[in-house]
Amino acid sequence: MEKVMHFIHKLFPSIGKKTYAQYGEDILIESLCHTIGITSPRYIDIGTHHATNLSNTYLFYSKGSSGICIEPSPDLARAIEHKRPRDIVRAVGVGASSSNEPLPYYVLTAQTMNTFSKEDAEQTINAPQMYGVQRIERIEHIPVIGINDIFQEYKDYLDIVSIDTEGMDEEIVRAIDLATYRPKILCIETVDQDDAHVFQKNLALIEFLKSKGYIVYADTYVNTIFVDKALWREGTTII
Numbered sequence: 001m002e003k004v005m006h007f008i009h010k011l012f013p014s015i016g017k018k019t020y021a022q023y024g025e026d027i028l029i030e031s032l033c034h035t036i037g038i039t040s041p042r043y044i045d046i047g048t049h050h051a052t053n054l055s056n057t058y059l060f061y062s063k064g065s066s067g068i069c070i071e072p073s074p075d076l077a078r079a080i081e082h083k084r085p086r087d088i089v090r091a092v093g094v095g096a097s098s099s100n101e102p103l104p105y106y107v108l109t110a111q112t113m114n115t116f117s118k119e120d121a122e123q124t125i126n127a128p129q130m131y132g133v134q135r136i137e138r139i140e141h142i143p144v145i146g147i148n149d150i151f152q153e154y155k156d157y158l159d160i161v162s163i164d165t166e167g168m169d170e171e172i173v174r175a176i177d178l179a180t181y182r183p184k185i186l187c188i189e190t191v192d193q194d195d196a197h198v199f200q201k202n203l204a205l206i207e208f209l210k211s212k213g214y215i216v217y218a219d220t221y222v223n224t225i226f227v228d229k230a231l232w233r234e235g236t237t238i239i
Helices: 002-011 025-036 058-062 074-083 118-125 147-153 169-175 203-211 229-234
Strands: 043-046 067-070 088-090 093-095 103-108 136-142 144-146 160-163 185-189 191-193 199-201 214-219 223-228
Touching (some): 025 058, 025 214, 103 118, 169 185
Parallel strands (some): 043 067, 093 144
16 A cells, blocks of 8 residues: 555645645646756745735745745735745735836725726626625725836746736736746736636737747646746656
């Protein structure tokens, strides 16, 4: 039996592992890090929301890594800072470019749905069958920093970049100067809600990153995990 279990765990190393992410994205990323030789990954988590719950990066923090957590809500940012003191926590938004003035940030009943996109907030409110009864609790005005300015400031943290900004992911990703700032691993939310409140896979965003030299390592439908093709070619031993 011991030999059988060893064989099973060799084939399926994630069995029995704890995940903090929505659909085990952190375990998939950890396996990918092992494959391409990243032993202590540093990360930038854009749209962190919560220190541990639904987190793509807390698994790495729990194992001694550190990184940058960016969460626009000041209240949530303070909670993350308390729980993850090794991380640098920024209570700002991230956009395609920096804004000269703070932008309206829509705080919804379920703060997982907070967004800078008024259209996205209204779609959420109009789809109670998906999200329950939601309303805009308040509108805050939050500074927004361009994605390339973030990467310039924290260029040593580009092992893993997780982006979940409720409606602005594609705009941000397409703005990245990938010739200058090249994350090794990207975890991006790649489902959008259409006007009929049906989730659709954002195939255009996936194809865009593939055209920039990334390959799809894994997809949980909600999120897609990409890896720089050059790194994958250097270390493709899976088992």
